[in-house]
Amino acid sequence: MSDTHAESVAFVRTEPVPSAPPPFQATGPVKWIRENLFANVPNTILTLVALYAIYVVLSAILPWIVNGIWNTDSLAECREILQGATGACFSVLTERWHQLLFGFTYPSELYWRPTLAFVLLFFAAAPVLFFDLPRKLLIFTALYPFIAYYLIWGGTIWVPIFALLGFAGGYLTYARFVTQSFAKGFFGGIAAAFLIWTLAGYITPLLAAENPAMAAVPSRDMGGFMLNMMLGVICVSLSLPIGIALALGRQSSMPLIKLVCVVFIEFVRGVPLITLLFVASVVLAYFFPPEASIDLILRVIIMITMFSSAYIAEVIRGGLAALPKGQYEAADSLGLDYPQAMRLIILPQALKISIPGIVNVAVGLFKDTTLVSVISMFDLVGMIRGPILASTEWNGVYWELFMFAALLFFVVCYGISQYSQWLERRLATDHR
8 A cells, every 4th residue: 555655646856957958059150050051952052152262262362372482682582482383472561561651752760750640549549439438538639630740740849839729729719709609609719720820820930940859751751551541540530520510501591501511512522532633733732822832742631631521421411311300399499509409419319320421431531542642642552553563673563562552451441340330339229
C-alpha cells in the first residue's frame, strides 16, 4: 500500500530548471551569416558572386601593395628592383610627402606652423561639434581663426589683432543696440567693424616691424593638401551662417530682401563652380579698387563660399518648410519677436532636419576644392599633375599618387559623415 501511495504523490521541484543555451545556429556570427548572406537561394547566389568579385579584386591589388617599393629615388630604380614583377612604387610618397601635404614652395623649416594650426583645429572645433563640453571653451574657438592665420601666413601680428578687434567691436555694438531694434543692432555692428578695419589699414603699416617674429609666407607658396583643408574649413564655416541668412531672406515678407536672396541663390546654383573659379582668377579683381591687391586665395574663398552658401540656403529652406505651422504660431503665442522665435524655436528644429543635406553639401564642397588646380593653384591634385608628374624621376607614377590623394579625402569625408550620423542620433527626440 505504501508503494501505491508513493506513486500517487506528484513530485514538486524545489528549484527552477537552469536555462538551456540557444542552438548554435540561432546566435552569434552563424545566425548573422545565415540571416543576412544565405537566407534564401537568391541571397546565396548574390553572396557567392560578391565573394568571387572581392576575391578577384583583392588577388590583383594585394600583391601590388605587398610588393611595393618604398626606398628608391626614381621610378626607374623601382622598376629595376621589381624586374617585371607586380608591385607599386610607393617611393614617390616617401620622397615627395612634404610637397603633397604642404606644397612645392612652402619653407620646409616652417612646416611646424601649419601642422600646429591643424592640431589646434580639433581643439577649436570640439566645443562646437560636441555641445556637452564646457561653453567656456568657445572662447578659444572664437580666437582660433586669428591664431591659425598668424601661424600659417605669419607676418606682423597686428593684422590678426585688428581683425579680432573689428569683430569684437561689431559684436559689442550689436549687443548694445539690438535691444532697441534688430536692424539697428545688426547694421550698427557691421558699421563698427568696418570702421575699425578701415582705421587698421592705416595703422598697421606704421606698427609693423621690419623683421616680424613670424616670417611672412605669401599665399602663392601654399599648396598641397594644406590648401584643400584651408579652403574646405574656411568655406564651410562661412557658408553655413550665410546660407541661414539667405534661407531666411528668401522667406522674408520684405519684397526687396526676398528678391535679392532669390536672384542670388538661383544665379549661383545655375552656374558651375569651375566657372566661378575662373571668375575669381580673372574677373573678380576688377571689382576692387585699382590700388588694391586682392590675394587669389581670398578671391577663391569668396567664390566657393558664395557657391556653397546658395546650396546650403536651399537645404535649410527645405528644413524650414518641413516644420508645421503650429511651431510658428507657438512662438507668436509666447510673445516672441522674429529674432527670438528663429533663434529659440524655429531654427534649432529646421537645422536638425537639415543635417543630412548640410553634411552632403559640406562633403561635396571639400571634394570640389580640387577644382582650384584648373586655375593654376597647386593643391593636392595640382601638385600631382604639375611638379611631381612633370619631374623626370617620377614621370609615369599615377596610381600610387592618386590613391594617396583618394585616401586623404576619404578619411576626412568619412569622418564628417560619421559625425553627422552621431549628431542625428544625439538630437533624435522621437522614440522608435
